[in-house]
Amino acid sequence: ASQMLIASRNRFALMTETPEAEAEFEYLLTRFDEDKLDVVLVEGCKNIAFPKIELHREEVGKPWLYPHDENIIAIASDSAELDSELPQMNINDLDAIAQFVLQYVQDAKAPKSKEKDAACCDTLSPAFLS
Known part of the structure; x- marks a missing residue:
């Protein structure tokens, strides 16, 4: 079968072979359904432009994607820190990585303030001043 549905009383998953x-x-x-999710975590997809945390284990011996991929927003590694301004975490510190992801999502959801739209004494009508 090219599709399989796994279901229970509380959830279901549709698996499609491609x-x-x-x-x-x-x-x-x-x-x-965008209304039902907060964040999408993706593994792989190295050639697609979206924010990435580079996970790098020295023993694997693969080359760094950073600094060649401009979409890398942070680095999690088991080796010495790189010469980079990006946030860096130990790859084994799952709490630090999770906290970074949560903060990144929170910052992305926060409304961006525009300096020119901010009200100040110079932009308010005299009726608002006391």
């Missing part, structure tokens, strides 16, 4: 081609990342994102 042997002919890898599913497009943008298509997969459309499968979500």
Whole structure:
């Protein structure tokens, strides 16, 4: 079967095989109900432009993606700190990584204040001044 549905009283999951081609990342994102999620965590997809935390284990021996990928927002590694202004965490400190992700999502959701839209004494009508 190319599709399989796993269901219980409280949840369900639809699994679809795509042997002919890898599913497009943008298509997969459309499968979500945006009203029911806070964040999407993605593993892999190195060639797609979205915010990334580079996870790097020295023993694996793979080359760093940073600084060649401008979408990297932080680094989690088991080696010495890099010469970088990016936030850096120990790859084994899951609490620090989780806290970084939560803060990043919170900051992204926060309304961006525009300096020119801010009210000050110079922009308010005299009727508002006492």
